[in-house]
Amino acid sequence: MLNKNILIGVTGGIAAYKVVEVASRLKKMGANVRVMMTRNATEFVSPRTFREITDNAVSVEMFGDAANFHVAHIGLATFADLILIAPATANFIAKAAHGLADDLLTTTIVASDKPLMIVPAMNTKMFDNPATQENLKILKSRGAMILEPASGELACGTVGKGRLPEPEDICAVVEKFFTSKKLSGKKILVTAGGTVEAIDPVRYIGNRSSGRMGYEIARAAVNEGAEVILISGKSELPAPQNLKFVKVESATEMRETVLKEFDSVDAVIMSAAVADYRVKNPAVQKIKKSAETLTLELVKNPDILRELGTLKKSQVLVGFAAETQNVLQYAEKKLVEKNLDFIVANDVTAEGAGFNVPTNIASIIWRNGNVENFAKMDKSKLAEKITDRVAELFKARS
Numbered sequence: 001m002l003n004k005n006i007l008i009g010v011t012g013g014i015a016a017y018k019v020v021e022v023a024s025r026l027k028k029m030g031a032n033v034r035v036m037m038t039r040n041a042t043e044f045v046s047p048r049t050f051r052e053i054t055d056n057a058v059s060v061e062m063f064g065d066a067a068n069f070h071v072a073h074i075g076l077a078t079f080a081d082l083i084l085i086a087p088a089t090a091n092f093i094a095k096a097a098h099g100l101a102d103d104l105l106t107t108t109i110v111a112s113d114k115p116l117m118i119v120p121a122m123n124t125k126m127f128d129n130p131a132t133q134e135n136l137k138i139l140k141s142r143g144a145m146i147l148e149p150a151s152g153e154l155a156c157g158t159v160g161k162g163r164l165p166e167p168e169d170i171c172a173v174v175e176k177f178f179t180s181k182k183l184s185g186k187k188i189l190v191t192a193g194g195t196v197e198a199i200d201p202v203r204y205i206g207n208r209s210s211g212r213m214g215y216e217i218a219r220a221a222v223n224e225g226a227e228v229i230l231i232s233g234k235s236e237l238p239a240p241q242n243l244k245f246v247k248v249e250s251a252t253e254m255r256e257t258v259l260k261e262f263d264s265v266d267a268v269i270m271s272a273a274v275a276d277y278r279v280k281n282p283a284v285q286k287i288k289k290s291a292e293t294l295t296l297e298l299v300k301n302p303d304i305l306r307e308l309g310t311l312k313k314s315q316v317l318v319g320f321a322a323e324t325q326n327v328l329q330y331a332e333k334k335l336v337e338k339n340l341d342f343i344v345a346n347d348v349t350a351e352g353a354g355f356n357v358p359t360n361i362a363s364i365i366w367r368n369g370n371v372e373n374f375a376k377m378d379k380s381k382l383a384e385k386i387t388d389r390v391a392e393l394f395k396a397r398s
Contacts, residue, residue, distance in 0.1 A: 002030035004178055007080035007114075009105045010050070012040025013087035015121040015164035020045060022086060022167045023053045026174065034079060035059070036105050038092070062104045076104075077112035082177060085109075087121035087164050090132050096144075097135035113241065116144040117177070119170060124160030140380075143219060143241035147173055181225030182391035188226045189265045190218040191258065191272035191304075193233035195251045199296065200283035208355040209273035211235030213320075216383035217269055218243055224387055229265065231257050233272055251275050251301040258304055259311075267316035267390050270305050271344075277301060309339030316393050318386070321345040322354070331365050341393055342366045344386060352376040364389060 006026055010016050027033050035050040036059045047058035059076060077083075085092065085105075092106070096118075101107040109116065118139060120127060127133075127149060140146050147170065150163040164170075192214020196204040211232055218230040219240045228243035231254060239245040248254045251274045262268065277298040287294070305319050319340045321331035324347065331345035346362040348354030353361040353376070360379050364372040364386070374382060 001026070001175055001178055004031045005079050005081045006031045006033050006174065007076055007083045007108075008033060008035045008050075009083060009085040009088075009092075009108070010035060010037045010041040010045070011085065011087060011089045011092040011105070012038050012043065013089050013121050013164075014044060015087040016041050016044040018164050018167055019086050020049055020053060022084075022170050023050060025167055025171045027054055029171065029175065032056075034076065036076060036108060038103055038105050059104055062107065074111055076108045077114065080112065080114045082115050082117060082174065083109065083112060084117045084119070084170075084174060086119035086170060088118045090120075090122050090126045090129070093118065093120060093132060093135045093139065097138040115177070115242075117147065117174070118144055119147045119164060120149050120162075121164035122149075122162050123154060124158055124162045127162045141215075141238050141240075143222070145177070145223070177223075183221055183387065183394070184225035186226045186266045186394060187229070187264060188218075188221045188390070189229045189231065189258065189261050189268045190214055190221065191231045191233075191254065191268075191270050191274075192218065193235035194273040195233040195254055195275045195301075196249050197251065197275050197278035197301075198282040199279050200285065200287045202286045205275060205277070205279065205298075206234060207273045207275065209233070209235075210356045211237050211272075212356075212358065213360065213379050213383070214269075214271035215240055216380045217271055217386055220380070220383040220387040221269075221390075224391065226387075229261055231261075231272070233274075251278065251304070255302050255304045255307070258308070262308060262311065262315070265315060266394070267318070268308060269318040269386065269390070270308070271320050273322065274304060275301055303338075305334075305340070306338045309337075312339065314397075316341050316390055318390065319343045322348045324349050328363065328365065328371065331363070335365055335367065340367075342389060344382075 010019050023033050033054040034056050050058045095106050101110040150165045151161045152163045153159050154162050193211030194207040194209035196206045198204050215237050218228050221228045222242050231246045278301050280297040280299045317340050321334050323330050327345050327347045331343050335343040343365050344362050346353050350361050352359045359376050360382050361376045362374050
């Protein structure tokens with residue numbers, strides 16, 4: 001934590017008083033701490049308090065005391081190694097999710113490309129409100145780290161989820177962000193989404209992949225310090241931040257892009273749902289609906305994962321097996337045939353697993369025959385387990 005630059009944004013929630021201790025602890029841990037406050041936050045805690053704790057001027061007004069910065073929001077955004085918003089109110093979360101910039105804090109967020117950590121604190125019903133939950137999902141999809149609020153008695157007298165975590169818990173997460181970088185110095189290539197194969201200029205053959213699993217893996221690898229290349233087929237998800245993002249369509253295009261990067265990376269995690277077949281002769285013009293039947297001749301697409309298995313030198317190679325039956329049997333066969341280090345297998349017909357859902361139920365199968373079975377969990381949590389296993393392989397080989 002020594003000399004890490006942490007910018008704390010304090011919004012107008014009753015839990016603002018706890019953030020004084022957060023700032024104090026971070027300062028004692030060796031960090032350089034600056035504080036921004038919304039005008040409403042000053043109704044709960046005086047800026048003078050934060051100024052005395054941090055030994056730095058506190059920024060509140062867009063055109064007021066700019067904490068010694070000529071252009072306040074740009075200077076503050078440039079200063080930070082991490083921006084920590086605590087407490088984060090429902091109002092702030094909504095504005096941040098939609099890019100509103102109507103005060104110093106939100107304008108700084110919009111002007112920043114630095115890691116963002118958000119600590120919500122509010123009434124339980126406000127936290128559970130579908131709008132708040134959707135806004136948190138948007139922020140998370142863009143790379144923001146969301147600390148779950150604690151449960152207990154709230155200032156409003158109700159009991160439930162919405163309490164600001166204790167200052168020592170918040171500081172522990174911040175410290176982990178700076179110190180737990182299992183993939184630092186590693187370059188990871190991740191594929192995601194489904195490939196599409198043209199029938200004509202309008203229609204294509206595709207699959208049900210949303211790309212969520214691969215996007216979460218890429219995000220988890222970035223959070224662990226890796227340099228990440230995300231090669232994505234068709235997906236409606238926003239591209240994660242702080243990585244190289246390449247969009248492709250067909251299996252052939254994905255193969256060319258992956259092979260171009262392969263020699264420069266330390267690991268490849270192939271979570272994309274690559275089409276097995278493509279149309280042999282796609283129509284140049286839109287096929288008109290005239291005959292009662294239409295016959296398409298399909299030919300096999302290149303097997304990218306198998307090709308990587310023959311080419312790999314020291315790279316870690318991870319594959320996925322999305323099956324509807326004989327899951328472990330088919331996954332083990334794929335593991336061996338494609339020379340993988342481990343494979344992630346799941347039954348896409350199981351409730352809470354598969355395509356277009358935020359959760360997954362999976363198993364990791366290793367070359368020595370060991371199998372790790374995971375209960376249903378959020379895909380972001382499974383992504384962390386996958387990147388942890390990759391980091392373990394690097395450590396074992398060092």
